[in-house]
Amino acid sequence: MSPVLEVSGLKTHFFTHAGVVKAVDGVDFAVNKGEVMGLVGESGSGKSITGFSILGLIDPPGRIVEGEIRFNGENIANASEETLKSIRGNRISMIFQDPMMTLNPVLRIDSQMMEAILAHEAVPKRQAWERCRDALGLVGIPSPEERLQAYPHQLSGGMRQRVSIAIAFLNKPDLIIADEPTTALDVTIQAQIIHEAQKLTSQTGTAMIWITHDLAVVAGLADRISVMYAGRIVEQGLTDDVIDHPLHPYTVGLLGSVPTANKRGERLFQIEGMTPNMLSLPEGCAFSPRCGFASEACQVPPAVEHVANRELRCYHPQSQVAAE
């Protein structure tokens, strides 16, 4: 089976006055039908720019300088605006952290939801309206007929995020890119949204890229996990492998610094140093200045290697969980 999305050698750089920011610098991954991939990284790691690149949402001074984005077999990297328009919101849709990025504050929910259908299909308005109503019902919004007449500001944060998820699923896309969709929400609301997303992907076969900084969220949701650091995927594999037996020292450090991995009241395992400045990345492996295992070899950037059922960029794979 060929994957829905196959990204290879993707490089998205920003040409700023201060220098070239290599926000995404050689990223490869694939997502299959019905699969959820967790794309994990800290702020500035390039995880959101990867998502924006797929949808062709990179504005100058940034551009995709290299690589292929194969969507259903067709390369859409640097595709024409016309092609991208027919794909965006139709075959690939996006959910943002802040639902007000998706929603227009001066339009009623029904007008903006119907617009998403009518932009891609010539269907009678009544039919479009019915689809909108059903979509709201699917994401757990009570009395959807009334909610359709509301403006976004009349809804709570959790409700708005449900509406933007409903919009993302409206045209039964092949792929949804969700960028930190639950980060701004409370624990109980986050659990509800994850539950709905899980249900919808398994019902519709839609593939999903779930971008987050929170490993615990994707541990319970994703089939596979890709860990990004400074524009590169440093470790990629099945969720169980990556979470239970991380190999890259950065993944080991991230997992080890989660409080539940440590004994109560004791000092947490910590990754030393700061997240790197993307304008002046260290030579070789970008993680090497913070890495306890760095050696001479790390002065040359490590290539992707296939180790123990996963793809890894590291000369010093770890086998033990740090907390042990």
Added chain:
Amino acid sequence: MTAPLVEIRDVSKRFAKRLDVAGKIAQKLGAGAREEVVHAVDEVNLEVNEGEVLGLVGESGCGKSTLGRVVAGIHAPTSGQLLFQGNDVASMSGTDRRAATLAIQMIFQDPFASLNPRMRVEDIIGEAPRVHGIVSRSEASDYVDDIMRKVGLDPSLKRRYAHQFSGGQRQRIGIARALAVKPKFLVCDEAIAALDVSIQAQVINLFMDLREEFGLTYLFISHDLSVVEHIADRVAIMYLGRIVESASTEEIFSAPRHPYTKALLAEAPRLDQRKRDFAPIEGEIPSPLNPPDGCFFNPRCPHAQDLCRADQPKLETIGPGHTVACHYWQDT
């Protein structure tokens, strides 16, 4: 037994939206315009003993930040008392009162918004101890160096401005500013929520080191259960302005009694949970402008009975140090 370091008794904080002129006229003419009152904190009692870390957990809008600000003296409570070492702060004399308010310091969530962008770091940290006579002008520079080293900042950077630091470093500056007046008690309001995962661990470790070094007591406010589980000795769970359960950390996490606590524990994402099929509790936190009758949690509670819809449960003690506000805590 000595009095708790900080205690709040029956503290309520209400925010009222006053009627404007048009509203007042409308009211006179018999229209239904009323003042809108939010009960942000509703008759809360808390004690924090010397050297203890109390975790305060709740979702947005539950009043945990307002409560933290009342404890830190930023908001005056609408009713109730704040006691420091057993004495009511409101009825203290001027000097005692200043000493009490200096002893309680606050660390804020957003390290970008809580530092003055036009001050150098040495002034951000050094101004308060100078003003309060903790150090003389001549010693101030060394004093600032010393504090900066304690929180893991390089003193050679003290001539810089806040915007020249990363988020994690800025949070350290905020901590240094609080420590500079030699407090006994720190209110940390979501102090690590805005930081990256790898930086969070560093700041949590710093809090634990400082606790040991200075014998600090914390009120640690967070929505993140795993952080609170790690750092707190006791935990209080808040919902819509009220404490619904409090107990030692071990007991809260091993034997929660309130259905809301149970839901929070079950639904917080954890690393050891994989794809799971579960039914999260439904609904959202109700508007504090218009809370439901009876138990505030009843519209979302899977165990709600008629009694829960009619009568608000009081906090009752169900074991040593374990209180819960639920009519049916024995059944759930």
